Amino acid sequence: MAKHYSKKQARFQIEFRSSQQATAHGGQLAVNAVLEQFGLWQKIKAAPGLDGRKHKGKGYGPEVYAGQVLFCLTSGGVSLADAERLDEDASVKEILGLEKFADQTALGQWLRQAGAAGGVEDLRRINREFVQWILAQASPSRYLHGGRLGCFFDDSQIEVSGPGFQGAKINYEGNWALSWQTLWTGPLLADSVLGPTSQSKESPSSQAAGRDVSGGLPQWLLENKGLWDKGASYLYADSASSAGKYLEAIEEHFGAWSVSYNKWVQPLEEKAQELPVTEWSAVQQTQWRDGPEHQAQ
16 A cells, blocks of 8 residues: 655754754755745645545645756755755754655656646646735835836846756757746735746647747736835836737736837837826936946936
8 A cells, every 4th residue: 555645844952062963954844834824835735636546644745846947946956856855864864844856757747747836837826825825914114126126027038058948948048948038026026937948840749938028918917916016116117018908907907017128119208208297207317226327217
């Protein structure tokens, strides 16, 4: 009969003494404490797309797999093999309340199953709740700039090599790459999707951005609008988000925004000149963050 593994809350006392048993992962104690306070493990257990077991009393619970990935990444690990090696450290398992970590084969299988069963959407939702929780816990002075919460949207090309990157395509610079669209709320990653590069000639999955590098922006703003106050926030984006449908979506969710634009500026300049003088503020001398001064109106 297969054994069932789950994550339990760890209780322990701290003593300072010489010992033959030690761990280099003591900092995971703080990581685990923050995630416990947020209630992450309960949220993962309740997410239907993250538990593909037919018999819930057997095998590893989804919180074990998710915790293993998180504890691997927060200790400098970069691969499933690094995650598997955590099982060799008895001390780290004890302080995290885990009896056993999964091997890399089981971990990889869980990741694939979760991706096919809607687990990615569950993780995006949980991450959104985590960002909202952090913003509520932290002092506003830690993340506000000029009294506003700065948000940022962009598509980054992640260049890759080797046969292990499914969906990688040739990008506009002729390199194999994946497209990583991200939406940041202050210093926190609120939402993201990694998929085929926007320059792909094939139809991407519904979760990827598509050939338009800002394709996911309107829906993301709608899904994440609870993370900011429209009247006290600011969105930064680049010229890829300058199409009218994107500007309309941005204006719906943000009271102030900036979309950089360095191509075909004449139509925009002509449109701006149509505005009466009463619509313009006085010229102000301002400064970019850690940058040169400039005039703004």
